[in-house]
Amino acid sequence: MPELPEVETTLRGIxxxxxxxxxxxxxxxxxxxxxxxxxxxxxxxxxxxxxLQRRAKYLLITLGSxxxxxxxxxxxxxxxxxxDDAPRKHxxxxxxxxxxxxxxxxxPRRFGxxxxxxxxxxxxxxxxxxxxxxxxxxxxxxxxxxxxxxxRGPVKNFIMDGKIVVGVGNIYASESLFMAGINPAxxxxxxxxxxxxxxxxxxxxxxxxxIAQGGTTLRDFAGSDGKxxxxxxxxxVYGRDGAPxxxxxxxxxxxxxxxxxxxxxxxxxx
DNA sequence: CGAGGGACCTGGTTGC
DNA sequence: TGCAACCAGGTCCCTC
Numbered sequence: 001m002p003e004l005p006e007v008e009t010t011l012r013g014i015x016x017x018x019x020x021x022x023x024x025x026x027x028x029x030x031x032x033x034x035x036x037x038x039x040x041x042x043x044x045x046x047x048x049x050x051x052l053q054r055r056a057k058y059l060l061i062t063l064g065s066x067x068x069x070x071x072x073x074x075x076x077x078x079x080x081x082x083x084d085d086a087p088r089k090h091x092x093x094x095x096x097x098x099x100x101x102x103x104x105x106x107x108p109r110r111f112g113x114x115x116x117x118x119x120x121x122x123x124x125x126x127x128x129x130x131x132x133x134x135x136x137x138x139x140x141x142x143x144x145x146x147x148x149x150x151x152r153g154p155v156k157n158f159i160m161d162g163k164i165v166v167g168v169g170n171i172y173a174s175e176s177l178f179m180a181g182i183n184p185a186x187x188x189x190x191x192x193x194x195x196x197x198x199x200x201x202x203x204x205x206x207x208x209x210x211i212a213q214g215g216t217t218l219r220d221f222a223g224s225d226g227k228x229x230x231x232x233x234x235x236x237v238y239g240r241d242g243a244p245x246x247x248x249x250x251x252x253x254x255x256x257x258x259x260x261x262x263x264x265x266x267x268x269x270x
Numbered sequence: 271c272g273a274g275g276g277a278c279c280t281g282g283t284t285g286c
Numbered sequence: 287t288g289c290a291a292c293c294a295g296g297t298c299c300c301t302c
Contacts, residue, residue: 003295034278034298057296074296075280090280109279111296126298153273162297169295218295219282238295259275261293 002072004134004167005210006221006229007057010078013224017080017101018049018061025096029087033110034073037093040116044068044095055121056130056166058113061095066118068095069126073111079104079224131165134203139165141197148196151188157258158188159203168203171216171238174263176202178237183269184262185255209234237263 002010023044031037047063054060059078061068070078083094083102093114095103105114117124132138147164148155156177159168168176177184179202182195191199210216215229218239222228236246241254245265255262 006295032279034296071296073279074294107279108281109294109296111279151272157273160296171295216295221295258273 002057002076002215002221003169003172003210004054004057005172005207005213005231006215007054007059007072007167008211009215009223009229010072011052011054011059014078014080014103015052017224018052018095018097018103020049021101022046022048022098023063023095024098025083025094027094027096028092029094030092030110033092033107033112033114035113035115037114038116041068041093041114043116055127056133056162057169058127060117060121062121066116067121069113069115069117069121069124070105071113073107073109073113075109075220076105076107076112077222077224079106079222079226129163131161131163134165134167134200134207139200141193141200144196144200145191145193148188148191153188154185154257155182155188155191155199156184156260156262159199160258160260165203167207170260170262171218171235172203172206172210174238175206175236178264178269179206181269183266184257184264186270237265239263 026041026044028037044063049061051062059070081102081104083096083100090108091104091106093105148158151158156173160173180199210231213229213231214223215221216231217228237252240252241263242251245252245268247268250265250267252263253266
């Protein structure tokens, strides 16, 4: 479900409710996520929330010592509620605050992650090998060009590889490649530096606009306030197979690349 | 090292 | 209406 804009939307939504509050309890109703939720998370109890951040699609809640890390996987979401509100189906974990409010983690498919980390967070095994953030310095056309030399695989897989750059998921990979006029199946190592410059600009542009719209709601994404994201209406190719390209009118195609559905215009994207 | 495929899950939609 | 098949916004891990 969530790509970087949806995680960023969630982060911004939950931050005011958590910041500078003390965690009174961590309630685990169902520990069987992708990795089992361990008792380590109980170290959060009694600690104050110093800050919340996002790294890639991971949410980091920094406490006085160590912190909690949450990943929403394909179907996860977070919302703020009262601690005694009746849990809904797939509400697996609660972070109960000292004011009776509660951060509730819901994840039907249970691909998500809820774990404890010890500082420094960036040395955590899941974070250590991640590439640069797409909206920060260090991510540039020159960087992508250099990293892609010798790569024979499709450029779409390349930009979705978290070791190369984080946060570009299936929707925004298709969108940014369309915006840059690059065919998603083209070998990453056979794309010029200039075209990578255009691709970086497109990735930044689409992610920033999606964040401004509160993310993309395809079927069930909602921010922490329960509201959907409105970027779906700005999608240029994703989910539009058979419909006319907005640039040239040719029917948008759908093709499986790297086991994921990809959408593109065969005429505009070379 | 890179590429490709399977794995982990539930639930909504599609097609017979 | 019933039921099976297929599909879904992620990413780790194993093999070649």
